Amino acid sequence: MINRIQPSDIPQAIITPTTTLSAGRGWARLVRGALPRGDHVEVSEISAVDGLLYIEIEGRYTSLTRLDIEWARAESGKICEICSEPGSLRTDAGWMRARCDEHANDDIEAIANVMGTPITNVTWLPISEAIPLRDYLAVREKARRAAIWSLSNAKRLGKLPDELSREETSAAAVLARIRQFDKDFPVGPASSWTVEKVKARVTPSSERHIRLEDIPEPWATRFLTASIGSTICAAGHPLDDWENFLSLWEKENDFD
Numbered sequence: 001m002i003n004r005i006q007p008s009d010i011p012q013a014i015i016t017p018t019t020t021l022s023a024g025r026g027w028a029r030l031v032r033g034a035l036p037r038g039d040h041v042e043v044s045e046i047s048a049v050d051g052l053l054y055i056e057i058e059g060r061y062t063s064l065t066r067l068d069i070e071w072a073r074a075e076s077g078k079i080c081e082i083c084s085e086p087g088s089l090r091t092d093a094g095w096m097r098a099r100c101d102e103h104a105n106d107d108i109e110a111i112a113n114v115m116g117t118p119i120t121n122v123t124w125l126p127i128s129e130a131i132p133l134r135d136y137l138a139v140r141e142k143a144r145r146a147a148i149w150s151l152s153n154a155k156r157l158g159k160l161p162d163e164l165s166r167e168e169t170s171a172a173a174v175l176a177r178i179r180q181f182d183k184d185f186p187v188g189p190a191s192s193w194t195v196e197k198v199k200a201r202v203t204p205s206s207e208r209h210i211r212l213e214d215i216p217e218p219w220a221t222r223f224l225t226a227s228i229g230s231t232i233c234a235a236g237h238p239l240d241d242w243e244n245f246l247s248l249w250e251k252e253n254d255f256d
């Protein structure tokens with residue numbers, strides 16, 4: 001049995017009788033950092049899902065809270081769930097867990113009992129392969145799109161940073177945070193590609209269409225999130241939409 005996170009580890013959280021607290025105590029610091037500061041939030045679940053930290057809170061999430069929670073989830077793959085020392089995701093027989101070398105085999109018997117099979121071969125898994133890539137990217141890109149949308153009016157009016165409304169200020173902060181995420185935690189084989197490189201490397205399926213499966217991540221998710229509401233047919237997305245998306249990308253993502 002591993003030592004679980006206790007209510008006293010997360011003073012800003014409201015814990016109710018229905019709250020699930022099953023994640024290991026090694027992640028307590030990560031959980032504290034992910035929950036909104038100075039605000040008491042009701043927590044419904046803190047557990048390990050696919051080897052990574054999973055946090056669910058009640059009520060409305062701001063997009064910054066959602067990003068903080070996603071960030072903690074990604075970081076948890078590098079931190080031992082038991083002792084908080086540097087670790088890595090390990091996998092065996094479909095089970096994944098974040099452990100340091102010393103604790104790699106802790107609770108292995110418990111897992112073997114549940115599985116009904118002996119566990120023989122604990123291996124390492126690079127984090128980018130372990131995180132359900134599309135889920136994670138979708139959260140990041142949705143937050144980015146919402147922030148870009150909130151800022152579009154301010155941009156059109158050419159507002160300076162100190163002229164922004166409260167909502168616009170927080171959208172600018174979200175956008176800056178996402179750019180930092182892009183740098184610190186790149187996801188997808190084309191994460192470092194510039195717009196020019198994407199233009200040069202991605203080939204349309206016809207003169208008028210482009211297929212999502214021909215676009216490497218994170219660009220496919222970025223494009224998909226930006227083009228919600230556009231018409232998609234069997235041949236793919238309209239090429240005009242793709243070109244428009246790429247030509248706007250840098251302008252949209254810059255707000256300093």
Ligand SMILES: [Zn+2]
Nearest residue numbers: 080083100103
């Ligand atoms: Zn450990």
